Amino acid sequence: MPEPEPLILSIETATSACSVALIRDGYIIGSESVDIWQRHNEVLPLIVERLLKACESSYPEINAVAVSIGPGSFTGLRVGLSYAKGIAVGAGIGVIPVNTLDALALTISSEKGNGSFLPMVTARRDEVFGCLYEKVDNDNFPAAKGDVFMGGIEKVVGISGNQIQLCGPGCDALGESLSQQIPGNMSIINGVTAQADSVGLIGYRKWTTNPKEFSDFQDLEPQYLKEFTVKTKKSQ
Numbered sequence: 139m140p141e142p143e144p145l146i147l148s149i150e151t152a153t154s155a156c157s158v159a160l161i162r163d164g165y166i167i168g169s170e171s172v173d174i175w176q177r178h179n180e181v182l183p184l185i186v187e188r189l190l191k192a193c194e195s196s197y198p199e200i201n202a203v204a205v206s207i208g209p210g211s212f213t214g215l216r217v218g219l220s221y222a223k224g225i226a227v228g229a230g231i232g233v234i235p236v237n238t239l240d241a242l243a244l245t246i247s248s249e250k251g252n253g254s255f256l257p258m259v260t261a262r263r264d265e266v267f268g269c270l271y272e273k274v275d276n277d278n279f280p281a282a283k284g285d286v287f288m289g290g291i292e293k294v295v296g297i298s299g300n301q302i303q304l305c306g307p308g309c310d311a312l313g314e315s316l317s318q319q320i321p322g323n324m325s326i327i328n329g330v331t332a333q334a335d336s337v338g339l340i341g342y343r344k345w346t347t348n349p350k351e352f353s354d355f356q357d358l359e360p361q362y363l364k365e366f367t368v369k370t371k372k373s374q
Contacts, residue, residue: 144201146345147186147225148338151178151218152210152238153259153307158186159334160193161204161342168193169335178217186221197229202352204341206332207235208361209267209286210259215360223355232352234341237361239306241336243271243280246305246327248336254299255280256324258308259332264315265290266308270297279340291315299323305330 143163150157150171156178159169170185170192190196205222208215219233226233242257252275258268267288273280287293291312294304305327309316320326345352 144342144346145195145199146202146204146234146338146342147200148204148236148334148341149182149186149218149222150206150238150241150332150334150337151182151214152206152208153214153332154211155331155333156181156185156214157332157334157337158182158189159338160189160195161338164339164342164346166335166338169333171331171333173331176213178214182217182221197225200225200229200231202226202232202234202341202345202349204234204236204338204345206238206241206334206337207358208238209261209288210238210332210360212360212362215362219358219360223358226355232345232349233355233358234345234352235355235358236337236340236344237286238332239267239269239271239286240282240340242306242330242332243269243273243282244336244340245333246303246330247271247273247280249330250303250327254283254302256294256297256302256304257306257330258294258304258311260307260311261288264312266294266311268294268306268308270299270302279343291319295319295321295324301325303327307331 157171271280
């Protein structure tokens with residue numbers, strides 16, 4: 139009897155969406171997403187269970203867990219990674235970290251085809267994390283054309299390139315200022331959110347290249363890219 143095709147569970151909790159997907163042999167066989175804020179820890183186990191049941195799969199069948207590693211929400215990233223590690227430890231499988239912006243770039247390029255894309259997620263008030271990507275015919279996965287940056291509207295509109303398409307939750311974070319200042323070489327694509335589908339496809343590609351690379355994940359941490367500040371009440 140032939141070996142079953144590899145099964146990857148993917149988790150995306152870097153933004154307000156709590157999203158999971160199952161990838162078998164490089165194809166999405168099921169996914170579920172709930173748009174919720176600061177309750178990922180409550181929702182994530184429930185939708186994973188529902189997804190496995192809907193796809194007639196179970197935890198022992200999972201070969202690895204792909205998880206969005208950031209940049210993104212501090213709390214959301216911690217929840218997603220902790221849950222992924224818990225599954226992996228119990229099943230003796232690996233954890234595949236996937237950059238959130240890579241996943242957003244794959245989502246938008248899958249819809250729009252070739253071109254230049256600038257996915258963004260919210261960093262803090264009036265600032266975003268972003269990275270410029272380009273997709274060409276010889277690869278289904280867009281390639282980053284620089285480093286991840288953090289900045290405001292001036293940083294975004296100052297990026298050079300031909301017909302750059304902006305997308306992701308970061309567009310909302312910049313608000314009306316982006317619409318008012320956007321240069322002629324840029325356009326905004328609304329409604330593009332971080333999803334586990336793309337996290338899983340990227341994770342599957344990485345895992346099939348070298349599965350052993352992802353077996354040592356105990357020290358894996360989210361990519362916050364900024365200092366996390368804990369607010370405390372002022373003394374009376």
